[in-house]
Amino acid sequence: MASRPSLTQVAEQVGVSPATVSRAFNRPELLNAATRERILTTAKRLGFRPNKVGSSLRSGSTRTLGLLLPTLANPVFAACFEGAEMAALDAGYSVMLATTGYDSERERLAARSLLDHRVEGLILTVADPADSATLGELGSSGVPFVLAYNESDCHPCVSVDNRAAAADMVSHLAAQGHRQLAMISGPLAASDRAVHRLAGAMACAETLGLPPPIHVSMSRHTAADRGRLKELLAAPQPPSALFCSNDLLAAAVIAELATLGLRVPDDLSVCGFDGMDFGALMVPSLASVHQPSTDIGKHACRELLAALAGRPSRSRRLPHWLFDGGTITAPGSP
Amino acid sequence: MASRPSLTQVAEQVGVSPATVSRAFNRPELLNAATRERILTTAKRLGFRPNKVGSSLRSGSTRTLGLLLPTLANPVFAACFEGAEMAALDAGYSVMLATTGYDSERERLAARSLLDHRVEGLILTVADPADSATLGELGSSGVPFVLAYNESDCHPCVSVDNRAAAADMVSHLAAQGHRQLAMISGPLAASDRAVHRLAGAMACAETLGLPPPIHVSMSRHTAADRGRLKELLAAPQPPSALFCSNDLLAAAVIAELATLGLRVPDDLSVCGFDGMDFGALMVPSLASVHQPSTDIGKHACRELLAALAGRPSRSRRLPHWLFDGGTITAPGSP
DNA sequence: CTGAAAGCGCTAACAT
DNA sequence: ATGTTAGCGCTTTCAG
Secondary structure (H helix, E strand, C coil), X not given: CCCCCCHHHHHHHHCCCHHHHHHHHHCXXXXXHHHHXXXXXXXXXXXXXXXXXXXXXXXXXXXXXXXXXXCCCCHHHHHHHHHHHHHHHHCCCEEEEEECCCCHHHHHHHHHHHHHCCCCEEEECCCCCCCCHHHHHHHHHCCCEEEECCCCCCCCEEECCHHHHHHHHHHHHHHCCCCCEEEXXXXXXXXXXXXXXXXXXXXXXXXXXXCCCEEEECCXXXXXXXXXXXXXXXXXXXXXXXXXXXXXXXXXXXXXXXXXXXXXXXXXEEEEEECCHHHHHCCCCCCEEECCHHHHHHHHHHHHHHHHCCCCCCCEECCCEEECCCCCCCCCCC | CCCCCCHHHHHHHHCCCHHHHHHHHHCHHHCCHHHHHHHHHHHHHHCCCCCHHHHHHHHCCCCEEEEEECCCXXXXXXXXXXXXXXXXXXXXXXXXXXXXXXXXXXXXHHHHHHHHCCXXXXXXXXXXXXXXXXXXXXXXXXXXXXEECCCCCCCCEEECCHHHHHHHHHHHHHHCCCCCEEEEECCHHHCHHHHHHHHHHHHHHHHHCCCCCEEEECCCCCCCCHHHHHHHHHCCCCCCEEEECCHHHHHHHHHHHHHCCCCCCCCCEEEEEECCHHHHHCCCCCCEEECCHHHHHHHHHHHHHHHHCCCCCCCEECCCEEEXXXXXXXXXXX
């Protein structure tokens, strides 16, 4: 119940100057050991802890980073947070997290709020870095930032090569004997990742001489629309494999197919993108292009810290890999 | 690239006092419309945004809440964050999130860091509220807090009735014809929820005249140990249903059973606890005791805000419900 | 090794 | 309707 004393009150108690108390916490090596002990003891007795608001104002540094992500409902972003948090803590920084719900207005407002709190840098995933009001405001604020998951030529970013990754999956499906594929995504406007993955899949299909994959866009990133799915499968050349632009969507598609009486992979192969831990626990396990989400968070944070330390912050392309789960098989195999 | 100007600089530019600029942002109705416009225009032109560090220090209020959760890898906690964030934003508060990884030392340090940042209140899930160093420190800090998921008689908390919820599931399993059950959990020391769920299951089994459920403790909350599972199933009276203390664990158990050649629910029924969205997408869908995680976050936040507003903050017990998924069937049914 | 003095950006009283 | 004054808690020169 002790009302939190200020550094000055501790100083009075101990009979030293405020500066000395400050040094006891920040530059203890500068103090006479006895003085230091006296201060620390009294501080503990009074329940004193240095007020970061005061120190931030005076020193001009909050030692806080902002993290702005679409949603934590996708475990991929949750993993990214944990990676970033880890790297931040290691460097003595705290993290303020905000989510956008894939909404560009919330995105702008949340970024602004983070800046108002004087975060020293920002890690964020935007809808499209090439056309983002948020990035515009951020740029003119002068606060350093690093994109996570987004790919960009003109901003520092940490991501996988989404085009190449999607192409790898298409090659894999082709090698299994699939020819007509479908690419299922959420609204493309809300995710440049989905756009790149689609482009990579299309390009690869063309290279391999496959018919162009059919693109189906769902109204949300994480739910399958039963009607669209039925249409797709009723087409003249129905696909034998569905490549979903994220794992959550893949799971939803598989569940929806089950209600239509279709079994995966016996009737249809399905795969996703992201590599959420959960996919490996599905039965059958979810085939997916894995990206190292925790590392994306960790590296984005490190690059940001580098920028804060005055070192140049480089973009990093992290490796992806195929997880060949049980949801893919050769077409018409059982 | 504009270096962020201070309120004073805006005041000089406009030719008014700093107080007036402050009012333009905080009490605009007090100002002459023309003055207000002049200030707002100039502020925008200069890229000025009020510095919360300064205003927090002066006003003694950061308008920031702390949220301390075990891990975001469990989507249940991610949902809780989103609920809390929503409620906080509605009230003009920001949220600082930290995770503990179920580690009590990290928990203490993270809570301390949040307090150092002068969050005005804390929402948290601890290992065991009846014996928590974190709660001790928190108590003596005088900062109001609300427990989420934990149940407690002496602290405000928002949770389901874990005992009753587990009992409901046991009744349901019994009604399906199951007699020998097993309860599978992570380390009990790290989760009072698991302890209560186990107790509720045990008590209910006794009431119903079932043999006592076998308790198996895994080394982690979210991974199934193959060896322990094999032992369990090799017992003289093997269980026909496995009740896992959380959904992630249930999914892991199902996956592990699959590698042992056991099919769910044909060979064995399995169910979980939490109601993560993902469970409904599994095939078969995961039977589980659902708890309203987003609401837990939302209500915990509201109770905290009530406490900050001087109103008393009440504990709330939120409703749970059974989701009778495809992973449960009558024993020996096919 | 320690102290004195100044001020970070802002707002709340108190004037006017 | 606006200005003046003072100071939140801390750190940072600069002196000693």
